[in-house]
Each structure stands twice: as C-alpha cells, then as structure tokens.
Amino acid sequence: MRPSRSRRFVALLAFAACATAQAATVQVTVLARDGQPLADAVVLIEPANATSAPTPAPVQARIDQERMQFAPMLTLVPTGSTLRFTNLDRWEHHVRMLPAAITFSGPGATPTGHELRLAGLAPGQAAPSAEITVREPGAYRLGCHLHGSMRGFVYVTDSPWAARTDADGRITLQGVPEGAARLRIWHGEQLVDEAARSVTLGPVSAFEVGTGIQPRRRR
C-alpha cells in the first residue's frame, strides 16, 4: 500500500526530528567468502548526519608476542593510543609495524612505520616490552624480521563508531546517529578494498554482510 502524501510528510517530519536526537544500536555480522563468520574484521559506520562526532579517547593496548604469534591478531585503537608490545617467548623478536598496502583511509593519509627489538624472556625476569604511540590513523601490518610467519594487524581510527568482529563475526555499536549511513569492512587479509554499503539505521538495526574476504588458516 502506498502511503498518502500527508502520511509521508508526517513520516519525514518524524524522521527529521529524530535524526539529530536519536541514537541507534547497530549489530553487524560479517561473513567470509565461504559464508563462515569473519573474525578480526574492522567494521566502521559512517553516519551521514554525524555533525559532531565525538573523538574517542586514546587507550593503552597490549599486544603479546607468544608462541610466534601476535596476540591479539588485530588491535583496534583510537588515534593517539599506546601499544605495548610484550615478548613472552624465550627468543628475540624484531617487530615491525608498517602501513598496510591496501586501506580505505583515503588520500592524504600517510601513516608511518615503526620498529622495535625485544629480547627473549629470561627465567625469573620481567617480560621485555616496549611501547609505540600511534599518531596516524590507518591500517597497519605487524611482522617480525626474524620470523616470517608472524603476522598481525593494527587499525587506528578517529571514529567512535568502529568495532572489531568477534569469533562469531559480530559487532555491536551503540549511540550511532540514526538515518542514512555508510558501512565499511576492513580485514588484514583482504585482497581488495570492500565496497562501502549504504544502510539506513533505525533505533535497532541488524545487518548481515557477506564479503569476498577469505582469511588464511592461522599457523
């Protein structure tokens, strides 16, 4: 049934009134190319009417090197945050952090890289650790000069509406302005940028998003 002109007008008024005041709860489930949940993906919501987006406060995040892996594999932090790398292996790691080749951070974003050398953990001593403060938004790749199989990712953002998918491929964001928005997905093992999706956010919105991303099995 087509809404009458007056009913549509009332609906538009209601929408305009709530567009600035109301905040949506958004749940997104991200799927890999094979239809399985995609963990460790970054989901960003870009509301069309986010006139005064609050900038998230920097945090302290810990990234361990343990059994030749970065844990967690993906770290999502606000710009200005500090990453503390802690080596729990008995051997040395020479960590490097470089801008990921493919990002959707856009022109003008020129994130810079970092390197740090961490001695092996000695019995009875504190685990060797060092800090990096991330000042440039963007996607970064973690690696180790000594162990080519080690890989991890850091995503730095100014957006308050960013989240990392859990083992079920799911995120929940609260306080997102209602109305039109763009939904973006990033994953460290994507081969090409995923196209942004246009969505409309109501008070509670849930989306399932299929992608062309197929992560390798973790060694």
Ligand SMILES: [Cu+2]
């Ligand atoms: Cu290493």
